[in-house]
Amino acid sequence: xxxxxxxxxxxxxxxxxxxxxxxxxxxxxxxxxxxxxxxxxxxxxxxxxxxxxxxxxxxxxxxxxxxxxxxxxxxxxxxxxxxxxxxxxxxxxxxxxxxxxxxxxxxxxxxxxxxxxxxxxxxxxxxxxxxxxxxxxxxxxxxxxxxxxxxxxxxxxxxxxxx
Amino acid sequence: xxxxxxxxxxxxxxxxxxxxxxxxxxxxxxxxxxxxxxxxxxxxxxxxxxxxxxxxxxxxxxxxxxxxxxxxxxxxxxxxxxxxxxxxxxxxxxxxxxxxxxxxxxxxxxxxxxxxxxxxxxxxxxxxxxxxxxxxxxxxxxxxxxxxxxxxxxxxxxxxxxxxxxxxxxxxxxxxxxxxxxxxxxxxxxxxxxxxxxxxxxxxxxxxxxxxxxxxxxxxxxxxxxxxxxxxxxxxxxxxxxxxxxxxxxxxxxxxxxxxx
Numbered sequence: 001x002x003x004x005x006x007x008x009x010x011x012x013x014x015x016x017x018x019x020x021x022x023x024x025x026x027x028x029x030x031x032x033x034x035x036x037x038x039x040x041x042x043x044x045x046x047x048x049x050x051x052x053x054x055x056x057x058x059x060x061x062x063x064x065x066x067x068x069x070x071x072x073x074x075x076x077x078x079x080x081x082x083x084x085x086x087x088x089x090x091x092x093x094x095x096x097x098x099x100x101x102x103x104x105x106x107x108x109x110x111x112x113x114x115x116x117x118x119x120x121x122x123x124x125x126x127x128x129x130x131x132x133x134x135x136x137x138x139x140x141x142x143x144x145x146x147x148x149x150x151x152x153x154x155x156x157x158x159x160x161x162x163x
Numbered sequence: 164x165x166x167x168x169x170x171x172x173x174x175x176x177x178x179x180x181x182x183x184x185x186x187x188x189x190x191x192x193x194x195x196x197x198x199x200x201x202x203x204x205x206x207x208x209x210x211x212x213x214x215x216x217x218x219x220x221x222x223x224x225x226x227x228x229x230x231x232x233x234x235x236x237x238x239x240x241x242x243x244x245x246x247x248x249x250x251x252x253x254x255x256x257x258x259x260x261x262x263x264x265x266x267x268x269x270x271x272x273x274x275x276x277x278x279x280x281x282x283x284x285x286x287x288x289x290x291x292x293x294x295x296x297x298x299x300x301x302x303x304x305x306x307x308x309x310x311x312x313x314x315x316x317x318x319x320x321x322x323x324x325x326x327x328x329x330x331x332x333x334x335x336x337x338x339x340x341x342x343x344x345x346x347x348x349x350x351x352x353x354x355x356x357x358x359x360x361x362x363x364x365x366x367x368x369x370x371x372x373x374x375x376x377x378x379x380x381x382x383x384x385x386x387x388x389x390x391x392x393x394x395x396x397x398x399x400x401x402x403x404x405x406x407x408x409x410x411x412x413x414x415x416x417x418x419x420x421x422x423x424x
Contacts, residue, residue, distance in 0.1 A: 002177040003356070010199075011402045012192030014290040017200035021207040022295070025263045030255030033214040038236045038254070040220045040228075047222060095369050 268402030296348030
């Protein structure tokens with residue numbers, strides 16, 4: 001076993017080279033390079049954590065904004081509905097008054113027209129009576145030769161017309 | 164040499180060979196560049212190059228960055244789980260330990276023999292694993308006595324032990340504590356050496372059987388080769404597991420030193 005048979009002549013150089021190389025590894029790799037790697041990892045973990053926190057905060061803010069928007073929208077919708085109802089009521093009332101006014105006007109016009117018609121009818125009736133009486137006197141005179149007075153003819157026509 | 168005698172020596176791979184003359188000497192011990200040292204340097208440089216992938220420091224990681232961050236995340240999680248509060252200051256040490264052992268184990272498994280290089284797994288030497296274990300154990304002792312002083316010895320008395328039992332349990336716990344560096348160092352060394360010997364023995368079967376006759380090559384060589392493929396996959400697994408176990412046990416021991424129980 002060379003480990004034992006060569007021990008006496010090689011242990012010093014083995015220890016020397018080991019301390020040299022391990023010393024290099026410890027001071028250069030362990031003390032200088034390793035902390036840089038670890039700090040990089042830590043920095044990354046930190047930035048990931050902070051990014052996650054920021055994302056979480058942004059999400060909460062977005063949720064809040066959405067909630068606010070919803071409240072606002074609900075209020076706006078309510079207001080709009082109220083306004084629509086108001087406008088509808090106002091419109092209905094207005095049209096009702098307009099309608100009523102129009103009705104009254106129409107009624108008045110109608111009544112006036114009816115009165116005029118009745119008057120015209122009356123006048124026409126009177127004229128018809130006069131014409132009929134005249135015709136009746138003429139007819140009687142021509143057929144019988146009897147003279148009928150205008151007043152008699154008028155009463156006879158009136159009686160005939162009014163049944 | 165093993166190859167000259169026609170036999171394949173499975174232990175030859177653990178031989179330490181000097182490359183060139185000794186560079187200098189420390190306390191009478193000549194220090195030369197060895198194959199072991201070359202692989203240590205290779206592991207360190209490979210690890211450094213690997214970590215460069217993680218130096219882009221982008222928020223959206225590249226593939227290499229992801230890979231490096233997986234390893235660092237794995238070790239930080241291990242430390243957080245096992246040391247808990249106050250464990251973060253040990254992350255550089257545990258990470259260096261884990262990655263260095265992992266790279267050493269994996270580099271030693273590379274089939275570089277195909278291109279004429281001789282892979283050498285320096286974690287299969289208890290000199291190396293022992294030093295690493297002693298380092299970990301020294302940290303435990305220093306931190307333990309620094310933080311808790313003499314109270315650190317209460318680590319050896321489990322909670323709620325009746326007084327008469329303390330006299331028995333204290334030495335047992337103390338011995339088990341003192342065995343920690345040995346078990347820590349030997350576990351890695353044994354796992355590495357066993358796997359590599361097994362692979363070399365099987366490889367020897369393949370070569371010797373194929374050289375003997377086509378029949379033996381078919382009867383012994385082919386199944387051995389198939390087995391080698393499986394064992395190689397297992398060795399890759401062991402390479403990772405042993406590095407993990409070393410890091411895990413070190414962090415568990417440091418947990419004891421930090422929090423006593």
